[in-house]
Amino acid sequence: MNYATELKKYATSQYINSAVRITLAIVVPSIILAHFGLLKEFFLFPLGTSFVGLTDQPGPFIRRRNSLILAVVSFAVVAAIASLLKDFPPLIYVEIIFFGIFFSMIGIYGQRLAAVGSLSLVVLGIFIDGHLTGSNIAKSVLIFFAGCLWFVLVFLVVSRIQPYKLASQMIGENYIELANYLKTKSKFYLENPDFETLQRQVIAQQIKIKNLQEETRETVFKTRKIVNESTTTSRLLMLMFLNSIDLHEKLMTSESDYRKIQESFGDSGFLQFVGEYLVKISDELSNIGIALQSGNKAKPINNIEDEIGLVYDQYFDLRNAKLSPETLENFMILRLILNRITDITDEVKTIYKVFSQDIKLAKSLSTGLDYKKFLPSEEKLNRKVIRDNLSLKSSHFRHSIRITVALLIGYLISKLHFLGIGHSYWILITITAILKPAYSTTKHRNLLRLYGTVTGAVLAYALLFFIHNNTALLLILLFSMILCFSFLKWQYFWAVLFMTVYIFLSFNFLNPGNVNLIFKDRILDTAIAGVVAFAVSYFVLPVWEHTQNIVFMKKSAHSNLKYFEAVMAYFKNQNIGIQDYKLKRKDAVIDLANLSDNFQRMISDPKNQQKRLQKVHQFVNTAHLITAYTASFSQYQKSASDYPEIDIDGWNKKITAELLRTDLLLNQEEPGKEIAIESSITPEDSVEKLLEKRKREIGESDIVNRRDPNRITHLTELKNLTEILELIYDVAKEQRRVAEKLMADLAM
Structure with missing residues (x-):
C-alpha cells in the first residue's frame, strides 16, 4: 500500500473538508465564549451547531440549504416541546411515540430527510429530561436555536466562496473508487488468484461505485452553476463526471472467463505483467481523482504510452512463440483483453489531455442530454406517500x-x-x-x-x-x-x-x-x-433480507433485458438515441448494485433467515456477468452491417427470449411457446468455418511477426463478438434455470 497516496486521498476528500467546516463552526464560537467565561452558560450553542452540521448531506446547494433550514426548525421545536414536557412523565412517553414514528417515517422521502429525522430523535434524547436546559427553558432553547442557525450561516458563506468544491471532490472520489475497482480486477491476472473472494470484492466495489455515482449525479446535474453556466470550470466538471461513467462501463467490459485465461496463460508470466500494468493504470486514476479533489491539474505518474507498448511487446513475443492451431482461440481472447485495456488507457490519456491543455474541449462540451432523466428518484413530499406506508x-x-x-x-x-x-x-x-x-x-x-x-x-x-x-x-x-x-x-x-x-x-x-x-x-x-x-x-x-430478494431480482432481470435490447438496437443502427441507451445502462448498473447490496446484507442475517442463500448467490453472480458482458458488447465501434458473417438477428432473438423468460418467471407469468422456441434457435453464423480455415493456414505456414498494436484482424473481431454473444446467452440461460429453482422453492 502506498501510504502517501492514501493520505492524499483522505486529506483532499469531501469528508475532511466537511469535518473541518463543522469543527471550526463549533470550536471558534466555543473559544470565544470560553474567553469571556460564558461557555458553560452557552454550552447549547455549539451543541446545536454540531447537530445541524451532521445533517448536511452531499448534494445540490438548494436541497442542502432547505434541509438545513428544516433541521433548524425541527430541532428547535423538538427541544422546546421536550423541555416543556420534562416534568410530565406520562406525556414524555406520548412524545417518544409520536416523534419516534414521525421522524423515522420521513426517511421515506430520501436520505436527506432521514438524516434530519434521525438527528431530531437525538435532540429529543438530549432534552427529554432537562439535564442541559436548567430552569430557564426559553433561554436554553433560544441559545440552542442560535447555534443551529450559526451553522446555516457558515454553510451559506462557504458555499458562496467555493461553489464548485463539493462537486469537484465527489467527482474526484468517483475516479478513486474506479481506481480501486480496477486494482481489484487486476488481481485476477496475478498468480493463483482466489476467484470467489475477488468476485465478492468486485461486487462490493460495484455497490460503492453505484451509491457514489447516484450522489454525484444529483450534485452535478441539479447544481445550476454546473448545468446552466458556461464557465470553463462548470463544463470541465460535467465532462469529467460523464467521462467517469463511460469509463466505468469500459472497466466492466474487462470481465472475462478468468479461470480459462489462467489455465491457458497462467504459467507464461504474461498475465502477471498485465496485472501489474492494470495497477499502474489504477494509480493514474487515483492521481486524477486526487487532483480533482484538491483542485489541481493532474500530471501523469508514468509514461503510459511506453508502458502499454511494453505490454504489447510481451504479447507479440508470446504469440510468436506459442501460437498454433490449438492455441489460436485462446490468443484471440487475449487479444480482446488487450484491446479493452487499450481503450481504458486511451480514456486515461484523454482525461490528462483535458486537464493539461485542451480547455477548448471543455468549453465546447454539449452533451444534448436531459439531465433530469438521470437523477435519482425521490418520493415527492405529499401526504399520500406517508398514508400508503402506514x-x-x-x-x-x-x-x-x-x-x-x-x-x-x-x-x-x-x-x-x-x-x-x-x-x-x-x-x-x-x-x-x-x-x-x-x-x-x-x-x-x-x-x-x-x-x-x-x-x-x-x-x-x-x-x-x-x-x-x-x-x-x-x-x-x-x-x-x-x-x-x-x-x-x-x-x-x-x-x-x-x-x-x-x-x-x-x-x-x-x-x-x-x-x-x-x-x-x-x-x-x-x-x-x-x-x-x-x-x-x-x-x-x-424485515429479513430474504423477503426482499425477489423484488431486487425482478428489477435487475428487467433492467438487464432492457439494457441488452438498447445495446443491440444501437449496434443494429436502429432508432435509439444515445440518451435512451445511457438511461438503460444507468438502470442496469443501479439495479445490479441494489441486488448485490441486498445479498451482502443477507449474509449478515441470522443463519435461519439466510434462505435459499446459494441460489440467490448464483443469481447475483449471473446478473453481474450479464451486465458486464452486455457492457462488453456495447463497446464495439462498428455496427451489425460490418459483420455479415454473424447472424445478428438470430442472436438477438435467442438472447432476448432467454432474458425475457427469466423476467416473466420472476413475475410469475408463463412464457409462451414462441419465446421458448426463439431461445433455442441456432444462429446461422459462418465464423467457425473461417476459424477452421485460419487454423489450417497457421498449421501450414510460418507465423508472420506483425507487431502492430492497432491491428486486429476481422476474424479476431468476429470470434470475439461471437464469443461475447455466446457468453451472454449461456449466462442468461443459467440465470433462467436458477430463477426456475427459486420460484419452485417459493411455491412449496
Whole structure:
C-alpha cells in the first residue's frame, strides 16, 4: 500500500473538508465564549451547531440549504416541546411515540430527510429530561436555536466562496473508487488468484461505485452553476463526471472467463505483467481523482504510452512463440483483453489531455442530454406517500415501530435508579445511532459502536490522566473532532472512537475532575443501548433480507433485458438515441448494485433467515456477468452491417427470449411457446468455418511477426463478438434455470 497516496486521498476528500467546516463552526464560537467565561452558560450553542452540521448531506446547494433550514426548525421545536414536557412523565412517553414514528417515517422521502429525522430523535434524547436546559427553558432553547442557525450561516458563506468544491471532490472520489475497482480486477491476472473472494470484492466495489455515482449525479446535474453556466470550470466538471461513467462501463467490459485465461496463460508470466500494468493504470486514476479533489491539474505518474507498448511487446513475443492451431482461440481472447485495456488507457490519456491543455474541449462540451432523466428518484413530499406506508407491509413503518419501541425501552431503563445512570440521554442517542432499517447494518454498527466506545474511553482516560496542559488537550479535542466527523460515513469504528475522545475532553473542560463518572456512564449506557437495539431489531417486526430478494431480482432481470435490447438496437443502427441507451445502462448498473447490496446484507442475517442463500448467490453472480458482458458488447465501434458473417438477428432473438423468460418467471407469468422456441434457435453464423480455415493456414505456414498494436484482424473481431454473444446467452440461460429453482422453492 502506498501510504502517501492514501493520505492524499483522505486529506483532499469531501469528508475532511466537511469535518473541518463543522469543527471550526463549533470550536471558534466555543473559544470565544470560553474567553469571556460564558461557555458553560452557552454550552447549547455549539451543541446545536454540531447537530445541524451532521445533517448536511452531499448534494445540490438548494436541497442542502432547505434541509438545513428544516433541521433548524425541527430541532428547535423538538427541544422546546421536550423541555416543556420534562416534568410530565406520562406525556414524555406520548412524545417518544409520536416523534419516534414521525421522524423515522420521513426517511421515506430520501436520505436527506432521514438524516434530519434521525438527528431530531437525538435532540429529543438530549432534552427529554432537562439535564442541559436548567430552569430557564426559553433561554436554553433560544441559545440552542442560535447555534443551529450559526451553522446555516457558515454553510451559506462557504458555499458562496467555493461553489464548485463539493462537486469537484465527489467527482474526484468517483475516479478513486474506479481506481480501486480496477486494482481489484487486476488481481485476477496475478498468480493463483482466489476467484470467489475477488468476485465478492468486485461486487462490493460495484455497490460503492453505484451509491457514489447516484450522489454525484444529483450534485452535478441539479447544481445550476454546473448545468446552466458556461464557465470553463462548470463544463470541465460535467465532462469529467460523464467521462467517469463511460469509463466505468469500459472497466466492466474487462470481465472475462478468468479461470480459462489462467489455465491457458497462467504459467507464461504474461498475465502477471498485465496485472501489474492494470495497477499502474489504477494509480493514474487515483492521481486524477486526487487532483480533482484538491483542485489541481493532474500530471501523469508514468509514461503510459511506453508502458502499454511494453505490454504489447510481451504479447507479440508470446504469440510468436506459442501460437498454433490449438492455441489460436485462446490468443484471440487475449487479444480482446488487450484491446479493452487499450481503450481504458486511451480514456486515461484523454482525461490528462483535458486537464493539461485542451480547455477548448471543455468549453465546447454539449452533451444534448436531459439531465433530469438521470437523477435519482425521490418520493415527492405529499401526504399520500406517508398514508400508503402506514402499514405493516411497509419496511419504513416497521422500522419506525422498532425504533419507537427501542426508545421507550431505553427511556424506561434510564429511569431505573438502582442502575445509577448519570447520563441517561446517551442510551437514547446510542439507540438512534445504532438501530437501522436493516438487521445486518444494526448488528454491524452495534459491534463497532461498542468497540469504538470502549477503546475511545480508555484512550481519553489515559490522555486526561497523563496530560494536564489545557492547550494540548484543546488541540487533541480539535483533532479528535475533525477525525470523528471525517470518518463518520465510512469508518464508523474510528468515528466512534474519536467521538468518545472529544466527548470526554469536552466534559472535562466543562466539569473538570469528573472523568471516572463519565467513563462508567459512557460504557454502561452504550452496552445497554446495544442490547436494546439488538433485541428490538431481532424480535420486533424484523424485515429479513430474504423477503426482499425477489423484488431486487425482478428489477435487475428487467433492467438487464432492457439494457441488452438498447445495446443491440444501437449496434443494429436502429432508432435509439444515445440518451435512451445511457438511461438503460444507468438502470442496469443501479439495479445490479441494489441486488448485490441486498445479498451482502443477507449474509449478515441470522443463519435461519439466510434462505435459499446459494441460489440467490448464483443469481447475483449471473446478473453481474450479464451486465458486464452486455457492457462488453456495447463497446464495439462498428455496427451489425460490418459483420455479415454473424447472424445478428438470430442472436438477438435467442438472447432476448432467454432474458425475457427469466423476467416473466420472476413475475410469475408463463412464457409462451414462441419465446421458448426463439431461445433455442441456432444462429446461422459462418465464423467457425473461417476459424477452421485460419487454423489450417497457421498449421501450414510460418507465423508472420506483425507487431502492430492497432491491428486486429476481422476474424479476431468476429470470434470475439461471437464469443461475447455466446457468453451472454449461456449466462442468461443459467440465470433462467436458477430463477426456475427459486420460484419452485417459493411455491412449496
